[in-house]
Amino acid sequence: MIRTEPAVLVLEDGTRYEGFAYGATGERLGEVVFTTGMTGYQETLSDPSYAGQIVVQTAPHIGNTGVNQQDMESDKFWVAGYVVRDASRVVSNFRAEGDLESALQAEGIVGICDVDTRALTRRIRNAGAMRGGVFSGEAYGQDADAQLEKVKAQPSMAGQYLSDVVTTKEAYLLEHTTEGEAIGSVALIDLGVKRATPWNLTTRGFDVHVLPADVTAEQVRALDVDAVFYSNGPGDPQANDAQVTLLQELLREGYPFMGICFGNQLLGRALGFGTYKLPFGHRGVNQPVRDTATNRVEITSQNHGFAVDVPLDETVDSPTGFGRVEVSHIGLNDQVVEGIRCLDIPAFSVQFHPEAASGPHDAAPLFDRFRDMVLEASAKKSEK
Numbered sequence: 383m384i385r386t387e388p389a390v391l392v393l394e395d396g397t398r399y400e401g402f403a404y405g406a407t408g409e410r411l412g413e414v415v416f417t418t419g420m421t422g423y424q425e426t427l428s429d430p431s432y433a434g435q436i437v438v439q440t441a442p443h444i445g446n447t448g449v450n451q452q453d454m455e456s457d458k459f460w461v462a463g464y465v466v467r468d469a470s471r472v473v474s475n476f477r478a479e480g481d482l483e484s485a486l487q488a489e490g491i492v493g494i495c496d497v498d499t500r501a502l503t504r505r506i507r508n509a510g511a512m513r514g515g516v517f518s519g520e521a522y523g524q525d526a527d528a529q530l531e532k533v534k535a536q537p538s539m540a541g542q543y544l545s546d547v548v549t550t551k552e553a554y555l556l557e558h559t560t561e562g563e564a565i566g567s568v569a570l571i572d573l574g575v576k577r578a579t580p581w582n583l584t585t586r587g588f589d590v591h592v593l594p595a596d597v598t599a600e601q602v603r604a605l606d607v608d609a610v611f612y613s614n615g616p617g618d619p620q621a622n623d624a625q626v627t628l629l630q631e632l633l634r635e636g637y638p639f640m641g642i643c644f645g646n647q648l649l650g651r652a653l654g655f656g657t658y659k660l661p662f663g664h665r666g667v668n669q670p671v672r673d674t675a676t677n678r679v680e681i682t683s684q685n686h687g688f689a690v691d692v693p694l695d696e697t698v699d700s701p702t703g704f705g706r707v708e709v710s711h712i713g714l715n716d717q718v719v720e721g722i723r724c725l726d727i728p729a730f731s732v733q734f735h736p737e738a739a740s741g742p743h744d745a746a747p748l749f750d751r752f753r754d755m756v757l758e759a760s761a762k763k764s765e766k
C-alpha cells in the first residue's frame with residue numbers, strides 16, 4: 383500500500399515530525415511517551431493507563447500480528463494518539479482476527495507512521511516527556527503556529543485526575559474459576575484495571591468485586607471482603623486524594639492490601655510518602671528490578687511516568703502511622719523505587735506489572751504472595 387495522506391507530530395518544543403496518516407485521521411493532543419516493548423502493541427493500546435498519552439513504539443515494525451479479541455486488556459483502545467515507524471502491510475499470525483489499522487480506525491485512534499521513532503525517542507529521552515499533537519486529514523493543513531499553540535495550550539500530565547474517565551461505571555463481580563469454594567473475596571478498586579489483573583485473582587480462587595474509583599469505605603465494608611486491591615491507572619497520583627483517604631481508612635481496619643503501579647503510588651501516599659514525575663518514565667516489557675529481600679533480579683513489564691519517594695536502603699517509619707516500611711524492589715536502570723512492603727501491616731505494592739499482558743511472567747508469584755498474605759490474615763481473624 384502506498385500512503386499518500388500526510389500527518390505530522392508536533393512537540394511542545396516546536397519540533398515537527400512529518401509522516402503519513404495511520405488509523406483514524408483528525409487531531410489529537412496528549413503527553414508524548416515512548417514504550418520499548420517489542421511485543422504486545424494491542425495490550426498497550428487497550429491499557430487504560432495510557433489514557434491521555436500519545437504512545438511512540440520504539441519497536442520499528444508494528445501491526446504484523448494483527449489484532450484479536452483475546453488480547454484486549456479492556457474493552458477499547460485508550461491511547462490519545464499512536465506513533466509508529468513501519469506499519470506492517472501484511473498480517474501474519476494464526477490468532478489474528480483483523481488488521482491493526484482497521485482496528486485503530488474503528489476505535490477512532492489518530493496515528494502517524496513513517497516517523498523516525500529513534501530520533502523522536504532520543505529527543506524525549508533527553509528533554510523528558512513532552513506535550514504533543516498528531517494532526518492529519520483536515521487538521522494537517524492548519525498553520526504550523528496554530529498547531530503548536532494547541533499543543534502548548536493543553537494541560538500537562540502532572541496534576542491530572544483521570545480515574546473517572548477509565549473506571550467502571552457499575553460495580554461487578556468476577557467469580558473464582560478454580561474448583562470448589564472461593565478461598566476468599568477481594569475488593570478491587572478500578573482505577574483503569576487491565577483484564578489480566580482480576581484474571582490472576584480469580585484463577586487463584588478469589589471472587590473479585592470490581593468497584594468504581596469513587597467507592598466509599600462503607601460500600602467496601604458492606605461487601606464483607608477479605609482484602610483490598612488497587613489497580614494500575616492513568617494520571618498523576620497527587621490528584622487522587624479521595625482514594626488515598628479511602629485506603630488509609632481500610633488499612634487502619636486491617637484489610638490486607640496489594641497495589642499495582644498507580645496502586646503502588648497510592649499506597650506510597652497513604653503511608654505518608656511523596657510522589658514525583660520521572661523525566662520520561664519507564665515503559666516496556668524488559669525492565670530489570672531487584673527484589674531487595676532475595677536479591678533476585680526480575681525482568682518486568684512497566685508503564686509509569688510517576689514514582690514514589692521512599693529512602694532506598696533502610697527501613698523507615700510511615701509518617702502517617704502505619705509502622706515500618708521497606709523498599710521491596712529497585713529499578714536497576716535508574717534506582718527508582720519499584721515496590722514497597724509494610725512490615726507491621728499486611729500490605730505491599732509494586733510499581734511494575736506482575737500481571738504482565740504484555741510482558742514476562744517473572745513477577746507473577748507476587749499474586750501467590752498476596753493470596754498467602756490474605757489467607758494468613760483471614761486465619762488470624764477467625765482465631766480471635
Ligand SMILES: NC(=O)CC[C@H](N)C(=O)O
Nearest residue numbers: 614615643644686687688
Ligand atoms: N500503569 C500505571 O498504573 C501508571 C501509573 C501513573 N499514571 C504513572 O504514569 O506513573
